[in-house]
Amino acid sequence: MLNGSNRILVESVKRLLRRGATTNLRNIISKTHAADLAAVIRALSLDNQLHLYNLIEDTEKKGDLFSELDEDTFLPLIETIDLDDIVAVLELMATDDVADLIGRLPDEKADAILEKMKREGSEEIEGLLKYDDDTAGGIMVTDFMAFEQDVTAKEAIEQIQTEYHDVEMPFYLYVVDEYGKLVGVSSLRQLVVVPAETPLKRFMSTNVFTVGTDIDQEEVAKLVARYDILAVPVVDETNRLVGIVTVDDVIDIFRQEATEDMLKMAGVGEEFIETQTVMRSTKTRLPWLLASCLGGIFAFFVIGKFEGTLDRYAYLAAFIPVIMGMGGNIGTQSSTIVVRGLATGRIITRDFWTVVSKECAIGLILGLIYALLIGSVAQLSYSMIWLALAVGLAVICSMTVAALVGSCVPLLMARANIDPAVATGPFVTTSIDIISVYFYFLIATTFLGI
């Protein structure tokens, strides 16, 4: 739906740029949402990008566009834009978005911008930059509506009309004491519903969820999702209200965290790399494959140890893929369930034994079923009962151990406060490969009495 209309938009803009139809372009720009404009810009040459950018008349829209552009488009473009213009745009943006953008710039550029903004009096931004990107402090906005307890509903409404018309997402009014400490919250609707002269302290809710500035963004996001709230206030060590995290950022956090987890499990870094160049992408993926390569070389030496067996019974080799594959796949199942369960809070590390023993039981049952199937194939092909038994037993061992490793590793990682998604993917698969092959040849050799 969106893609189709964007394609048409890109073609129109390109045509109008060729014709130099400035008025028409201005018209299109003013009617197009920044998210769609970003898609258009991405499809243009750098010259045309700058040209189109300069046609944007609304400074706030320029800011929205900055936020929407992906890094590969944003960085070259920003280099071509005048510093004064950049600062003018940033000054109208929400503080969290500014902090975000500046965090993406090369240090030199960032410093120049900050210096200029500070001279013009925005200490606020520098304050935000001091928090870690992935914490409540790093993602909060500092535009929020705060009132003292004795302010009446009517006075609050007046202030909203005058002072707070800039607030990005005004759902809640925060109530603070004389030291700026958070004491309550009210919704905009409550304000409209109560008699005009009621002071806030009479109808505010004192049961407020808050987070500290250093809380991990994922925890903040979970809180918002769990309690279906639209914004969560961020407080410093002394419970002073310093910002709010809004629901639109929470959506981005969840999507980003899910993407990161998937990429990490597949061993392709943390950042989405499709828009990166072939060389950068290769560099990101190289080290993860090294784990798998070293594991494979290790398996090679393991098999080498059984060369005597293999020389005499070469057909043993034909079962390597199926035994490795079954172990690898059930291991991936177990680790995916545990990693995602931990991320969504359906599994907690305290459940260690429950989860691991259940996974092992499932591994054993599935192992028995597939041992029967694969053992039968071996028997039908070679009519050697020892071979069928060895293959079957290897399948059972491989699948049970794989379920054990696949469920244990992420849980142990989580307990040790290591991100379970990072370590799980290549590590689990590779170690299962080695274990499967080792057990298989050990069992076969034992059966043969070599």
Place this chain on the structure above:
Amino acid sequence: MLNGSNRILVESVKRLLRRGATTNLRNIISKTHAADLAAVIRALSLDNQLHLYNLIEDTEKKGDLFSELDEDTFLPLIETIDLDDIVAVLELMATDDVADLIGRLPDEKADAILEKMKREGSEEIEGLLKYDDDTAGGIMVTDFMAFEQDVTAKEAIEQIQTEYHDVEMPFYLYVVDEYGKLVGVSSLRQLVVVPAETPLKRFMSTNVFTVGTDIDQEEVAKLVARYDILAVPVVDETNRLVGIVTVDDVIDIFRQEATEDMLKMAGVGEEFIETQTVMRSTKTRLPWLLASCLGGIFAFFVIGKFEGTLDRYAYLAAFIPVIMGMGGNIGTQSSTIVVRGLATGRIITRDFWTVVSKECAIGLILGLIYALLIGSVAQLSYSMIWLALAVGLAVICSMTVAALVGSCVPLLMARANIDPAVATGPFVTTSIDIISVYFYFLIATTFLGI
């Protein structure tokens, strides 16, 4: 943070239940959020669950609790609760949550409840049930604020105070014409900011994003995330406003879709199965492993075809794991990037050739690097240049083909409107296993001139 305090809560509740301390329990219940109460209930025996449930005095809280309970706790509990009580609870809940709950019940129970609710005049619910669960119609709420165009700001505020005090998330006021067709939207804040006598049509925005009732929930969620809006209106074929989808549901959709994609890629069904029993979990995972098993058996026959080669050069077998592993891992990398890229909109099916050719280039480069490494190990171990070359070439083929298959398959699936996550996981890994092994033995046999 949450887990710690929940554990203390569970212990206190258990102790109070043993002591029959009804007043204390009522006190705790009234102070505890439904999400936390659900965690407590989950940890109790069915008897105690019912006991605690009956102590809840606030009917609305009972409804919140229903929504928070997971299926395994909810289904047994609801069977023990009186039908009249259930209906009383459902009648105070938001329509989308009711539809959701009823959808989770066994047909017989659901019919009984619907019958009873209908007799008491809630056709609304049955209307909701007619939409597919995963569409805008299935997830929308029918409690929204709609006004005609000539209503003034002041009149609207009055109506909000009287008629609409029940609306779940009141951010936007929708403006409709005499036929109920959507013509504009205003925020609650705008209402407060304009002079009291201004009619809505003077300050409403006519640029409204809408979705049809049959639009997939994922599309709806993407729209909300893309444009940072808090609710999107749902319209029928004649553009009549029939409901809204709110941002809290969008968060749930994204989390659910990400979980589903991960589980599907790992071949563990669609629903999160950690809370399921060992038997149900085994049943879900069995068929996915069958794909891998059949693939493995196929690889077995492929190797069987090369038995002559293997009989004479048994050590060829020692390289099977590393060649399979390298192919499998780079294939997983490619398919994860493409599946997640498609889900987040960073990749679209139109990019087919760009994405696939880039992946192949990366596969080739990484293949060359690891061919050198693994080939060297072969050379150092056996000092046979033909073997080192065969192994190296097999690594290059395996990794390039894996990157090709891993990126092609999900893109082709998406083009054919098949969910790319479902088909990708076991299918890609298994086919790469077979292809890798085949190429390896083919190359080795050719080099040996057999």
